[in-house]
Amino acid sequence: MSAYSVTEPTPRAKWAAGILVALYALITMIPLLWIIATGFKSPADAISYPPKVVFDPTLEGYVNLFTTRTRQTDEFLAANPPETWYEEIVRQYDMVIVGPSRYGERFMNSIIIGFGSTFLSVFLGTLAAYAFSRFKIPLKDDLLFFVLSTRMMPPIAVAIPIFLMFRSLGLSDTHAGMILLYTAVNLSLAVWLLKGFMDEIPREYEEAALIDGYTRFQAFYKVVLPQATTGIVATAIFCLIFAWNEYAFAVLLTSGNAQTAPPFIPTIIGVGGQDWPAVAAGATLFLLPVLVFTVLLRKHLLRGITFGAVRK
């Protein structure tokens, strides 16, 4: 800025502000860095005192996360030497791998339910948002408020009748049931966000297309949809993150078959309590996609978390 500005802080004020914010950022990152670090520690290093910042990294946590193991007799161990690097890691404790753990399944469930519900809520949300943005609909404001108010119920309160409903419809502990439920929960977010994005697309584009002989439907998907791509992608990522992180419904309505990763990770048990390196490894793999998405989304973050109320 070349012109004199009264709001431009002095260089010294900028420095001080920068240092304070950097300090806060550092503190706030410690728990996250600790999760990642613990994933690469041995169980002994993970619970040592004082807490170890420098340690020999090992993949034990990751091996334990993906396998189930059992203790074996010395004769058996001597007769069957380890063949792979991960078997070798387990042998330190006189154990052998007997099969995969359920983490892979749970992770897949998170992916299926997450993407399924995201696709549905964005698809339905786009249609509804376009209608709300462009047409006169009787009781429009009331309908929009109704869409939002469904978010005010505590999830546990909603879960009581949903539990009964799913039980009688045979949807308990199924992927279809969870996709449907997450779609309904995410729809309010999708409609509100997408309506905001569509409101920003000038009507003139469609009107020009209509004059050129497009039908309304063609104008919608050949003119408006391409313009709304950024908004649709941002909305989809928000829906995906919500479904990915959701815990309350997942823990109450799923168990063996359709359980997602969040209720599963805290149940990873080792010898004598939680196997912290394995928990941390599971958490790292589970949180990583969200961290990447958050960085990609940073321009739209504010809009997403406020349902489009604040647009910057």
Next chain:
Amino acid sequence: MANLAESAARATPPSVARRVRGLSDRAIAWIFVAPTIFLLLAVNIFPLIWTIRLSFTNFRANRNREVEWVGLRNYERILTDSDIWLTMQATAHFLIWTIVFQVLIGFTLAWLINKNFRGNDFLTTMIVLPMMLSPAVVGNFWTFLYQPQIGLFNYIVSFFTGVDPSSFEMIGSVNLAPWAIVIVDTWMWTPFVMLICLAGLRSIPEYIYEAAEIDRASKWRQFWTITIPMVLPFLMLAVLFRGIENFKMFDLVVLLTGGGPGSTTELTSINLKREAFEKWRTGYASAYAIILFVTVFGLASIYVKALNKVKER
């Protein structure tokens, strides 16, 4: 343009084109909105009505016995139950202190970031990371950080204060547990308040400050008479969101403390879960759920009215 229309017409399968050409805007509007409304009715409103119905019965979802109508007895019992008032107190403690800390820290951070020092974008992205993560997974890991003796949190506290790290338990002690959940929630959600405040600060037009400068208003005065009032609607919106979210709080706290020790951190959602899915008092829990819903809805409506008044000013 005509060219464009032609190529568009070619690209459209004739069957689709024929089917939709006749549709009026009105028909399209309804076709587009109907699935959403239908799904929300099926998954939100129908269950709500069912909950209201159940709340007048003594139904238990794990038993197959005759269901009786009990009228308002469930409501009466809840409102006179002293345990539930304790739960409400725990919720109020959590709600008030998380909002106080998040507003103070969040606003300060936004104010500092708004100095536009170099690298502020990068630091902002780092700061917002915790709020996007799974509260269940993160909450579970915090129990590790809070372990006495080996936990990183206790170690850092003892490093700076000299208190023996095994002398206090953040989760296990009646006095500290309510603060343990406040700390984790503040860590996670301060960035939310910060982002909204930042948007507020950046929306203040510079000419207002220029006018104040010409009037020789001090920086201190400018802060209280321009910055704060202009950011207030944004701040209030942030508080509304955090208030509703934390009133519904379940995942983070249930994995941190499970409501304990005793019932010191048993927030309403956790209490409700116990009644509905552990004691299986479905009818009673339904009445409880309705009371909670009415409370949130009522408080939020009053708050939104106040917010609109501030905005008009």
